[in-house]
Each structure stands twice: as C-alpha cells, then as structure tokens.
Amino acid sequence: MKCEKCNKEATVFFTEIKQDEKKEIHLCAKCAESYQNYIADPHITHSISDFLGGLLQIFASKEQTELKETSKDVCSDCGMSIHEFHASGRLGCERDYRVFRSDIKDLLLKIHGKSRHRGKVPHSLQKWKDLVDLRKRLNSVINQEKYEEAAEIRDKIKQLESAHEA
Amino acid sequence: MKLSNLMKNTTQWLRNEGENADIVLANRIRLARNIPHFPFVSKMSEEKSVQLESFVKEKLDRVLPMDQYNYFILNDLSETDLHFLSERHLISKEHVRGEGRRSVTFSLDEKFSIMINEEDHLRLQVIFTQDEAQSSWKKLEDLIDQLEAIVDFSFDRRFGYLTACPTNAGTGLRVSTMLHLPALQMTNQMGKIYQAADAVNLVIRGFFGEGTAGMGDFFQVSNQITLGKNEKELIQTVESVVPQILKYERSVRNKMLKSDRGRIEEHCHKALTTIKEESEISFRESLRLLSAIRLGVNLELIPDVGIKKINEGLIQSHDSHLKKSTKGHLGDDETWEMIRARFLQNLFTN
Ligand SMILES: [Zn+2]
Ligand SMILES: [Zn+2]
Numbered sequence: 001m002k003c004e005k006c007n008k009e010a011t012v013f014f015t016e017i018k019q020d021e022k023k024e025i026h027l028c029a030k031c032a033e034s035y036q037n038y039i040a041d042p043h044i045t046h047s048i049s050d051f052l053g054g055l056l057q058i059f060a061s062k063e064q065t066e067l068k069e070t071s072k073d074v075c076s077d078c079g080m081s082i083h084e085f086h087a088s089g090r091l092g093c094e095r096d097y098r099v100f101r102s103d104i105k106d107l108l109l110k111i112h113g114k115s116r117h118r119g120k121v122p123h124s125l126q127k128w129k130d131l132v133d134l135r136k137r138l139n140s141v142i143n144q145e146k147y148e149e150a151a152e153i154r155d156k157i158k159q160l161e162s163a164h165e166a
Numbered sequence: 167m168k169l170s171n172l173m174k175n176t177t178q179w180l181r182n183e184g185e186n187a188d189i190v191l192a193n194r195i196r197l198a199r200n201i202p203h204f205p206f207v208s209k210m211s212e213e214k215s216v217q218l219e220s221f222v223k224e225k226l227d228r229v230l231p232m233d234q235y236n237y238f239i240l241n242d243l244s245e246t247d248l249h250f251l252s253e254r255h256l257i258s259k260e261h262v263r264g265e266g267r268r269s270v271t272f273s274l275d276e277k278f279s280i281m282i283n284e285e286d287h288l289r290l291q292v293i294f295t296q297d298e299a300q301s302s303w304k305k306l307e308d309l310i311d312q313l314e315a316i317v318d319f320s321f322d323r324r325f326g327y328l329t330a331c332p333t334n335a336g337t338g339l340r341v342s343t344m345l346h347l348p349a350l351q352m353t354n355q356m357g358k359i360y361q362a363a364d365a366v367n368l369v370i371r372g373f374f375g376e377g378t379a380g381m382g383d384f385f386q387v388s389n390q391i392t393l394g395k396n397e398k399e400l401i402q403t404v405e406s407v408v409p410q411i412l413k414y415e416r417s418v419r420n421k422m423l424k425s426d427r428g429r430i431e432e433h434c435h436k437a438l439t440t441i442k443e444e445s446e447i448s449f450r451e452s453l454r455l456l457s458a459i460r461l462g463v464n465l466e467l468i469p470d471v472g473i474k475k476i477n478e479g480l481i482q483s484h485d486s487h488l489k490k491s492t493k494g495h496l497g498d499d500e501t502w503e504m505i506r507a508r509f510l511q512n513l514f515t516n
Pocket of ligand 2 (some may be wrong): 064074076078079080092093094095096
C-alpha cells in the first residue's frame with residue numbers, strides 16, 4: 001500500500017467516514033507525523049469542553065458587534081444571557097434553544113458539522129419523522145428518475161398522512 | 167445495600183477476557199436526556215433539584231426491576247464513597263462535584279447506571295464487553311423507550327434531544343471504547359492516532375486521571391459529534407475505527423518484540439519486580455507498572471497472571487478503593503502509598 005500524499009510505503013491506515021461513505025486512508029509515518037504540530041498541544045483535541053471553549057472564543061471574537069445587538073436577549077425562564085452562555089458553554093434551560101436559536105444553530109453547525117437531528121424521536125413524533133424521511137427519499141428517487149419507486153413512496157406517504165389525521 | 171459489599175466483587179465489565187481483551191478494557195454508551203419545565207442542572211435551585219430527583223426516580227421505579235438495582239442519593243454519601251463510585255465508573259467526576267440533589271441507580275452487575283442531576287437531568291449508561299456490543303445498545307434503547315413512554319424528554323424537531331451543553335445535543339449519545347495502548351505510547355505514535363481520530367470526528371482522551379492529559383497508557387476513543395447522524399451510525403463510527411487502532415497497536419507490539427525482545431522483556435519483568443520490592447507506590451506509578459505487566463502478559467512474556475487480575479488492580483489501586491478496603495484507617499507512620507504497595511504485592515503473590 002502506498003502513502004496517498006507522497007507515494008512511499010504506507011504504514012498508517014484509517015477509515016474515514018464522510019457523508020456516510022467509508023474510505024480507507026493510507027499514509028506513511030512521515031506524512032502522518034507532519035500533523036504533529038497541530039496535535040502537539042493535547043488541549044486542542046483531547047477535551048470536549050476545551051474544544052467547545054475554543055470554539056466559543058472564536059465565535060465570540062468574530063461576532064462581537066452582532067453580539068452586542070443581541071445581548072439584550074435574556075431567557076425569561078432561567079435568566080440566561082448570551083454572554084453568560086458564551087462564557088460557560090452551558091445553557092440554562094430548554095427554552096434557551098429558542099431564545100438564542102440562530103446563535104445556537106450556528107454553534108451546532110460548528111461543533112457537529114450539521115444542525116439537523118437525524119436520530120431517534122419521541123413516540124409521538126415517529127409518524128412525523130417517517131414522513132420527513134419518506135419525502136426526502138421521494139426527492140432523491142425523482143432526481144434519479146426512478147419513477148416506479150417514486151409512485152410507491154407517494155402511496156406510502158398518502159397512507160401515513162391519512163393515518164395521521166385519523 | 168451497603169457500598170462496602172461492592173468491594174468484594176470485581177466490576178463485571180472488567181472481566182472481559184474475550185477476543186480483544188489484550189487491548190480493549192470495556193465499551194460504554196451514554197445517553198443524555200432532560201425533563202421539560204425544569205431548568206437545566208446549572209440553573210436549578212436546591213428545591214427544584216429535589217423535585218426533579220424524586221420525579222425521575224419515581225419513573226425509574228416503574229420501569230426498572232428495582233430488586234436488581236442499587237440506589238444511592240449522593241448527598242448522603244461520604245467523600246470516599248463518592249469517589250469510590252466514580253472510580254468504578256458508576257458515576258462521573260462531574261456528578262461527584264455537582265450541586266443540588268443528585269442520585270445514582272445502577273444494576274447489581276454494575277453494567278447499567280442512571281445518574282440523576284449530573285450535567286443533564288438524566289444520564290443513562292451501559293458498560294459492556296466486546297461481544298455484548300449489539301445486545302447492550304438494544305437494552306439501553308429499550309430502557310430509554312420504556313421511560314419515554316411515561317415521561318416526556320426535552321426535544322426540538324430540528325435540534326433533537328436538548329442538552330445543557332450543545333456538544334451533546336441531538337442524540338445525546340456518547341459511545342466510548344477504553345483501550346490499553348502501551349506500544350503506541352512507548353513509540354510516541356499516539357499523536358498520529360489523535361490526528362486521525364480528529365479527522366473522523368472522534369476524540370481520544372486519557373481513561374484514568376483528571377483533565378485532558380490522562381495517565382499512563384490507557385485511553386478512551388469517543389464520538390465528538392452527537393448531532394446529524396443517527397445513534398447506530400455514531401456507534402458504527404467508533405466500531406469501525408477501533409479495529410484499525412487495535413491492528414496498529416498489535417503491529418507495533420510485534421515489531422518491538424522482533425527487534426527489541428530483550429528490552430521489552432526487561433521492561434515488563436522490572437515492573438513485576440518493582441511491585442514485589444517497592445514499599446510505597448503512588449497511583450500514577452501503579453498505572454505505569456500495571457500497564458507494563460499487562461503488556462508482558464499479553465505478549466506471553468509473563469506467565470500465570472490473568473488479565474482479569476490486572477484489570478481488577480487498575481480499579482482497586484485507586485485512592486478510595488484502598489481507603490474502603492482499610493475502612494479509612496491508616497496505622498502510625500503508614501501512608502496510602504504503602505497500603506497501595508501492599509495491595510499490589512498481595513495481588514501478584516496470590
Ligand atoms: Zn507519505
Ligand atoms: Zn432559559
């Protein structure tokens with residue numbers, strides 16, 4: 001196996017998973033090491049809270065002006081302000097996710113690379129989630145011009161929707 | 167149930183003797199959940215924390231077979247007992263240090279543990295060995311489903327399950343594998359592992375000790391992101407990367423054995439001699455020694471010692487385990503380092 005960067009013999013193997021695609025990466029020791037400076041400071045990658053603290057700092061300095069304008073926002077339930085949140089990295093109550101919605105959406109995007117939940121949902125929302133998933137699949141099969149499959153999915157959506165109203 | 171009864175048993179999940187026991191200590195999946203209409207823990211009054219604790223406990227009672235569970239209110243426990251639970255990974259250090267009413271409910275085999283009022287209202291975890299991976303997630307999912315049938319959790323259609331720290335939002339799921347990587351550490355190659363892990367959104371931390379640096383050759387690999395993928399995908403990410411690390415650690419071990427057998431043999435045997443001769447051993451030192459012996463056993467350089475025994479030593483040589491074993495009493499001129507040295511000597515002479 002050859003190193004992907006320099007073509008020498010690769011000794012380090014990793015599986016990278018991006019957009020649900022698995023990819024093997026092969027690197028020689030030297031190329032893998034060239035990142036050493038970046039990871040030399042263990043605080044950068046070891047600790048999630050440090051990681052978040054760092055992000056928040058970048059976040060805060062970048063958007064200082066914007067921050068001042070929105071700094072009036074305080075959660076009426078728990079008293080959390082955007083400044084307090086930026087300092088502590090912790091929210092005060094579930095309502096804060098609505099009060100600081102756009103800040104939090106940006107932050108989630110920075111932390112997770114995505115801001116839309118794809119996992120389990122409460123029982124009461126299972127049908128809603130199934131519909132969201134089906135509509136998403138419908139779009140993709142239509143793009144692929146798989147019309148037979150699209151018709152099947154449409155039927156399923158109709159079924160679910162009528163069951164939803166019942 | 168008295169906490170001291172736990173002393174008699176090795177933590178179940180450290181009994182891993184399966185296929186990858188030479189490197190994998192254990193695996194853990196944790197879920198974070200919060201209850202609507204209660205502030206998150208950091209903004210919660212003492213009074214609210216008492217209300218929340220009994221509200222959640224009542225739900226747990228309806229779902230769990232309580233005769234197979236232990237229940238402790240942390241506020242009633244001594245400092246030593248709190249650390250004792252934390253050393254067994256039944257509660258977190260954050261839970262030990264927290265404020266307000268806090269409790270833990272854990273299964274008698276110590277595999278399931280539910281913390282109330284940790285950073286989030288609820289933290290449910292399952293610790294398991296390699297061959298229980300599938301069934302363990304299933305059991306944890308069953309438990310959370312049963313709970314969710316009788317209690318609402320804070321949830322947002324876009325952001326998923328809402329947590330006190332946005333780093334846990336979405337699935338609230340953190341999956342970790344605890345690994346013993348002495349060869350990679352010895353040959354200064356952990357840097358590469360950190361870098362590669364970061365590239366696939368995984369994070370590596372020391373398994374023992376406080377803070378970021380960790381201690382010794384024990385690490386845990388966990389998912390960094392909790393949002394944007396579903397639970398199975400997150401578990402799969404860790405599951406697919408761990409074998410690569412195992413392969414790497416084993417290949418370095420074999421290389422060292424081929425090129426430097428004498429030095430490795432000396433390294434491992436010296437640790438055993440140190441334990442037999444040293445009269446005071448610090449915790450940090452005990453991790454170093456146990457790591458070297460563990461490596462020696464796995465490379466078949468040290469005969470007649472079981473991995474289970476070493477894993478047991480890793481937990482029991484912590485401060486609060488030693489304190490509980492002597493009921494907190496130190497003799498004249500005695501130090502905990504002496505107690506630890508004696509404990510380790512006994513461990514390896516029996
Ligand atoms: Zn290269
Ligand atoms: Zn609030």
